[in-house]
Every structure is written in structure tokens, then in C-alpha cells.
Amino acid sequence: MRTKQDKLIITILIIYTALILYFLFFGVGRPGAAVGNNEYRFNLIPDLIQLRFPTLSDLKNFRVFDLGNFAGFIPFGLLIPRLYRCKFIRFIPLFFLSILIIETLQMLTYLGSFDINDAIVNSLGASVGFCAYKIGFRFKSIWKELVVTAISIVVLSTAIIGFSELLNKSFTKIEGPVIALNELESNSNLPVDKNLQSFEIGDEKIEPKINVYGSEGDNVEVLTYDFDGKDIVLSLNYGIPDNASDYDGKVVISVDGEEVETYFNKDHASSEFNIDKVNELTITIEGNAKLWDVTFKEMKYWWN
Structure with missing residues (x-):
């Protein structure tokens, strides 16, 4: 009861x-x-x-x-x-x-x-x-x-x-320190512009602080980096300078042979994105495109 x-x-x-x-x-x-x-x-x-x-x-x-x-x-x-x-x-x-x-x-x-x-x-x-x-x-x-x-x-x-x-x-990965991409070895002979000269894109003055990559005219430059399966956060800036002979240019970011990002407009673009389990990172630069201040951060566990 x-x-x-x-x-x-x-x-x-x-x-x-x-x-x-x-x-x-x-x-x-x-x-x-x-x-x-x-x-x-x-x-x-x-x-x-x-x-x-x-x-x-x-x-x-x-x-x-x-x-x-x-x-x-x-x-x-x-x-x-x-x-x-x-x-x-x-x-x-x-x-x-x-x-x-x-x-x-x-x-x-x-x-x-x-x-x-x-x-x-x-x-x-x-x-x-x-x-x-x-x-x-x-x-x-x-x-x-x-x-x-x-x-x-x-x-x-x-x-x-x-x-x-x-x-x-x-069990949650955190961002490591910022590392300049040019600190890694590449299979390309494309030299990194160490002068870091300024240029204009859309009448905006660009002053690179870390690195500059680029091509001219009909050239195609390919950079390949090995990351041994790491998870990374890639950051970059893209654009075509105002003084280029034409505004034809493109940058393609590929991971293990698969395209993940493409930039092909004239305007200045800044991008940061996560890429998991990267073995081989390939950056293809065509025409008059420029990349600058390209960096990455490794994602890893705090106990690593």
C-alpha cells in the first residue's frame, strides 16, 4: 500500500x-x-x-x-x-x-x-x-x-x-605553432622569393611577410611537399598583381592527387582550411598568379 x-x-x-x-x-x-x-x-x-x-x-x-x-x-x-x-x-x-x-x-x-x-x-x-x-x-x-x-x-x-x-x-587534436611552407623541402626547383617585394592587387598594396610563390605568362609551377599522413591547417593568400601582362592565372591545391581547393579570380583571396591525413600536398601555380604568406599548423594531441 x-x-x-x-x-x-x-x-x-x-x-x-x-x-x-x-x-x-x-x-x-x-x-x-x-x-x-x-x-x-x-x-x-x-x-x-x-x-x-x-x-x-x-x-x-x-x-x-x-x-x-x-x-x-x-x-x-x-x-x-x-x-x-x-x-x-x-x-x-x-x-x-x-x-x-x-x-x-x-x-x-x-x-x-x-x-x-x-x-x-x-x-x-x-x-x-x-x-x-x-x-x-x-x-x-x-x-x-x-x-x-x-x-x-x-x-x-x-x-x-x-x-x-x-x-x-x-582525444581532440589542437593546433600546433605556425610554420612557413618554405621551411619544408619541396621537389620543385621554384625558388622562394626572399626579397618579399610589395605589389598591388585591386589597388590594394600587398606586403608579404613570410614567403612569395608565383609564375608568369604561360608558365606552370608545381610544388610538392610530404607530410607523412599529418592533419594540418593550411593558410594562404592568392591574387594576380595589377601590373601582370594579363589577369589569367590559377592556383590548385591537391592532396594525394585529389583537388581540394582552386583559386582563379583576379581579386585578393585569403583562405584557411583543414586537411586531414595529408601524405602529399601539391600546389600548382599557373599564369600570373601569386601565393604569399603560405603557412601551415599541424593538428595533434596535446600529449604529442
């Missing part, structure tokens, strides 16, 4: 569940976004745990969605075990299955997407609530139980988010 306390907990659980379901299916403009959408959106491959401590900028601009996905499900771990005595090994698989069903409904109704990462973060939140409840309920005094449970939530949440940040940083 249910006690008054159980009935109160059931009422709170029903109301809270309704609020969560409303947010999941009708919050943040989901119905409007679903209009005209006829494609299922899903992510079946889990990434690293998408949790991190919010910065002041996140709090100011309300960018705490992932943290909300975590904290919003802690109450389920607190309330459900009070009604149904169960062990963690039974509770969390059933809870995870329930979240998967909700994620599937979001996808099928076009009111969201199926995201395995969300299901994992939701379940972590419920796990924190469950463990905090198990720690706190041992105390007979209701006030001691509440205090210990609250402290347990803070400690466990901090530990999980901290571990998530450490894991993410350990």
Missing part, C-alpha cells in the same frame, strides 16, 4: 516527466522546425562524452544545452528508486532503453533527432541521481539525507564532467 510520501513522489515524478517530455518534443521551437522536414536525422555512433564545465560566456548566452541534458535527468535517478527498490545494474539499462525509445519518437515525428550521445548524457545524469540517493538514504534524519544527497550530486557531477573534459582534451 502506497504511503502519502509515495503518492507525493509519484505526483512529482509525473509532473516532472511531463515537463521533460514537453521540452523534448515541443520546446525550443521544435514544431516549427519540423514543418517541411521529411528527413530522419540520427547519429548512431557515439562520440566522446559531450560534457564540459560552462564558461562565463556560455552562461551569459545560455549555451548550456549539453549540461542541461545531464542535469535535467538527475531527478529521475533520485525519484524512481524511492518508488521501486532496484539495483543500479537493473535501473540504468531500463532507463537507457526508455531514453532510446524517446529519441526514436523524436526522430520519427521530425520533432528532433535520434542522437546516441544525448542518450548517454541523459543516462549519466540519472546515474548520478541514483548513486546520490543510495548514499543519502542511509541517514535517518531527513535533513541529513537531503544535505548528503545534494553534496553527493555536486561531487559526482563534478567528477563526471571533469573526467569528460579530460577525455575530450586527450
